[in-house]
Amino acid sequence: MRLREKSVLITGAGGQLGTRFAQAFAAEGAGLWLADQSPERLAAAAAKLPAASLRGTLEMDVTSPESVSAAFARVRAEGGLDILVNNAGIGVFSPFWERDYAEFMQVMSVNAGGTFLCTREALRLMKEKNEGSIINIGSVYGVVSSDPRIYTDCARMNSEVYSASKAAVIQLTKYFAVHAADLGVRVNCVSPGGVFNNQGEDFVRNYSARTPAGRMADDTDICGAAIFLASADAKYVSGQNIVVDGGFTAW
Numbered sequence: 001m002r003l004r005e006k007s008v009l010i011t012g013a014g015g016q017l018g019t020r021f022a023q024a025f026a027a028e029g030a031g032l033w034l035a036d037q038s039p040e041r042l043a044a045a046a047a048k049l050p051a052a053s054l055r056g057t058l059e060m061d062v063t064s065p066e067s068v069s070a071a072f073a074r075v076r077a078e079g080g081l082d083i084l085v086n087n088a089g090i091g092v093f094s095p096f097w098e099r100d101y102a103e104f105m106q107v108m109s110v111n112a113g114g115t116f117l118c119t120r121e122a123l124r125l126m127k128e129k130n131e132g133s134i135i136n137i138g139s140v141y142g143v144v145s146s147d148p149r150i151y152t153d154c155a156r157m158n159s160e161v162y163s164a165s166k167a168a169v170i171q172l173t174k175y176f177a178v179h180a181a182d183l184g185v186r187v188n189c190v191s192p193g194g195v196f197n198n199q200g201e202d203f204v205r206n207y208s209a210r211t212p213a214g215r216m217a218d219d220t221d222i223c224g225a226a227i228f229l230a231s232a233d234a235k236y237v238s239g240q241n242i243v244v245d246g247g248f249t250a251w
């Protein structure tokens with residue numbers, strides 16, 4: 001119970017990793033604000049939490065400054081915020097030569113813009129307590145390029161814009177770790193490797209063969225790093241990117 005009574009907001013909480021993060025934070029005693037643009041996904045994620053762990057659900061579009069401000073205003077009115085997990089993210093899987101510019105900007109807007117907007121609002125709250133922890137969710141593809149040899153079935157093609165947006169998330173982490181230090185806020189990033197979610201057989205085989213651990217991540221594999229960074233165990237850790245990838249980026 002390392003996070004007893006801590007108030008945590010998770011964006012993209014209705015997704016695969018967001019729902020797992022919420023369960024892991026709840027198991028450590030935290031009170032959860034679940035945020036997502038999809039009310040259906042929010043309801044499904046909330047149903048997977050013990051009722052006592054849920055502070056509320058926030059229908060929020062991370063690309064909309066108004067929507068983000070309104071959600072954080074509610075959190076402020078109901079006790080403030082100790083921990084933010086910037087997890088909402090999207091990818092596109094078509095080849096780059098087919099990329100539409102609007103699609104490019106949409107990915108940047110959700111992954112990098114959303115991280116910025118939520119971080120700005122969280123810092124406005126956290127500076128009142130002079131304490132806080134922000135955890136951004138990056139990706140191995142913010143650190144290295146995807147290896148095209150993995151994508152032989154071509155139903156999924158990791159995109160240039162996803163990588164660029166996740167590199168931006170890692171750099172936003174460093175910037176805010178430096179510029180929010182005097183507010184008592186630590187800012188770190190967790191960069192997962194590929195998480196198994198019933199992808200095509202070729203992809204799973206190729207990805208696993210390319211990974212020293214010999215398999216894709218299970219969604220529960222990513223939670224430990226986020227809990228660590230949120231907790232007092234990491235009270236002297238800021239500006240870091242913890243890559244949780246079974247060794248994928250080690251060679």
Ligand SMILES: NC(=O)c1ccc[n+]([C@@H]2O[C@H](COP(=O)([O-])OP(=O)(O)OC[C@H]3O[C@@H](n4cnc5c(N)ncnc54)[C@H](O)[C@@H]3O)[C@@H](O)[C@H]2O)c1
Pocket residue numbers: 011012013014015016017018035036037038041060061062063086087088089090110114137138139140191192193194195196
């Ligand atoms: N799954 C992986 O293999 C993997 C690997 C590395 C990094 N990541 C990162 O982890 C995070 C979570 O990934 P996931 O696999 O759980 O994705 P997911 O698609 O299962 O969930 C993403 C959630 O974000 C929400 N969302 C999308 N756009 C939004 C917006 N504009 N405003 C608010 N909510 C929005 C969606 O409704 C969805 O519930 C993402 O940032 C992703 O890039 C995932």
